[in-house]
Amino acid sequence: MRTPSGPFDRGHTDDLMTYLAASPTPYHAVANAAARLEKAGFQQVAETDAWDGTTGGRFVVRGGAIIAWYVPEGAAPHTPFRIVGAHTDSPNLRVKPQPDMGTQGWRQVAVEIYGGPLLNSWLDRDLGLAGRISLRDGTERLVNVDRPLLRVPQLAVHLDRSVTPEGLKLDKQRHMQPIWGLGDDVHEGDLLAFLEEENGLERGSITGWDLMTYAVEAPAYLGRDRELLAGPRMDNLLSVHACTAALTEVSKQDNLPYIPVLAAFDHEENGSQSDTGADGPLLGGVLERSVFARGGSYEDKARAFAGTICLSSDTGHAVHPNYAERHDPTHHPRANGGPILKVNVNNRYATDGSGRAVFAAACEKAGVPFQSFVSNNAMPCGTTIGPITAARHGIKTVDIGAAILSMHSVRELCGADDPFLLANALVAFLEG
Template identity: 75%
Template sequence: MNAPFDRAHTDELLGYLASSPSPYHAVANAAQRLEKAGFRQVEETAPFDGAAGGRYLVRGGALIAWFVPEGAGAAAPFRVVGAHTDSPNLRIKPVPDTGAHGWKQLAVEVYGGTLLNTWLDRDLGLSGRLTLRDGRHLLLRVDRPLLRVPQLAIHLDRGVNDGLKLDRQRHMTPIWGIGRPREGELIEFLAAEAGVAHGEVLGFDLMAHSVEPPAYLGRDRELLAAPRLDNLLSVHAAVAALASVAGQRLDHIPVVAAFDHEENGSQSDTGAEGPLLGRVLERSVHARGGGPEERGRALAGSFCLSSDCGHAVHPNYPERHDPDHHPVAGGGPILKVNVNQRYATDGVGRAVFAAACERAGVPWQSFVSNNAMPCGTTIGPITAARHGIATVDVGVPILSMHSARELCAAVDPFLLANAMAAFLGEGVTIPSTGASWQS
């Protein structure tokens, strides 16, 4: 490894993870980091201009950011890093106040492919956004022990260690008090937390999160244990990389696209299958004086690096991995390959990624699924198919993917960010910014 490990980057990642319990917080904190780097927010309803400089827009839990270099022509291609802001969790139902047998509970719906058992007997807070009568959105983060999904005692389930089976409707309802449930109690409580009148809250998008903070783990602090590594690790790296290349003289336009709803299929106005990225790229071309011809040329010359966490080889289950592809923690980012296009990587993409890692002095590894195991997917194939942009899938190898708390090597996020900087720009080492990442 030629890129010297700057632990400050990982320190900042811990702060970003802790302050971003929901996609809305993740986007707000990323926007704050871009503002410090000189980017300015644009509204989708306002005209775009073609002047040089950094810009970003926010829609819900999604963010698109881009930097227009000096002299960029209308047909200048794009270099896109794609990631997603959402993680599997428990989300609050429209009628939340429930309970029985002297316990106050909150009705939840399971979001994404959650490892349900990791949410048991864990202290949980609440986060998300409230929508007010006047149309404003308020970010909400109750970052203290508020909820708990209690597991049945072993005395009442003697066979639990031989196989735990959880029913999503009956067994995952968290407790948050004693007594009879009262309609409107949760929103009344959260309105008070947000400092607004109860009657002003007309809508909400809320989810549970573990209040245990991210932490270094191990004798030498060489591991990182944290919630939402999948995939805020990639969002953080992408934003840091984009900020580091802003101002460089480039013949392409670097872009970061952080989508929502990847964990349930990406089919939304803020998901990778929606029109958001395509509209931004098209409007950027038009703002620089281009039309359909220039847009077609720009997209034909563009490339996307889709970044999402992947599987490190599990020491207790090595048979679940391909015998010749064992990505290890601390070995650098992984190139994700699936010939059935669950990942978008091909030989061209491999060469582009390998060259970026070489420029950055970053080691990399290959990942392919065991043929006997189903392969997951990412925003990569969606982006390639929707926009006709050549795409490669990469990420950081982790353990406990989709757990309430995941694990990776402390150095790998830094290595990924440096590879992204080389892909987006001229390959600079990611500097420490001292950013607090607090929304």
């Protein structure tokens, strides 16, 4: 494989591993992306404040979503945007409003299934607990118990002989509640009291929470030649990390013909319909305010949006060696083969022929190979934030990503070179 001509190499993948390990929840992923942007000179702005259109980098944080943009010198009100989009959430087990439960001498935490996880991948894993808490004084903070705390124990084969011939069948309510200790008496408030003690808070301080479990095993290179990367939440923090790196890189340049934008949304895994999801008003509001802050009118906004292009970056399926028949027979994306262009004529992906040309040009400029992905006609096709972004804002959108195995598993697998190949392609796209 030839070395890409962009700024990123395998060190980008090393940094991705650090980012994955430090981002067990969408809130942590956003906080870490924001820290990287601030280091690059971007400034956070509040949605409740008045904005100006001066040159420089800005970003807005709302819950598990972040929108960042860079206004180059001399940008006109009608200057189009170039957007790299992704999502911050991943399928997992999330704590219920009344979390304390247990039976038969085991203390358990009540969880609800978020998104569409491969449930079997969560069995017999050492799980931590992280998320966002709201305090009685009106403040919020992120918490992370980054050690083995919970576990969803699998039933021994001796107690279910049907497992071997018929396969494992898990009931989402009965079989997925993790244990976290021993005791016959379950008291309401035990989990919150534990978190308060862990974080040096007074008893009764926590009045609201968005908590989720995650596997504490660190990301790692894998394979004879360390050519693979195994880790959690690559769907889709691999893209969030690449988009953040690309935006900070192009912000160093002068005379950009477009306004580069990062849009990382929450709640993609359950439909994107929230104030922080791609189907909400966040992106459109930020772009519109950017136009108006530079003295623009509705006409300028219409012109800017008409010339805007978005790359929706999400993971896709690499061909599986044990299930090759599940893939389209002529489209077999491979690990370390470069980013994938995702196509579906029924608009589950937003890519069309002109969008393909835009992405092909970016990859050629970056010296990055790319591959095409379509679903087997007999298999249902997933979707992304791409079609939602295109329909909601009238913006030309192209669906791309990195090819992985074990999508929606607690631990996914990709080629170790693909993250930096994707990031280099994103840089070339944002440069225009």
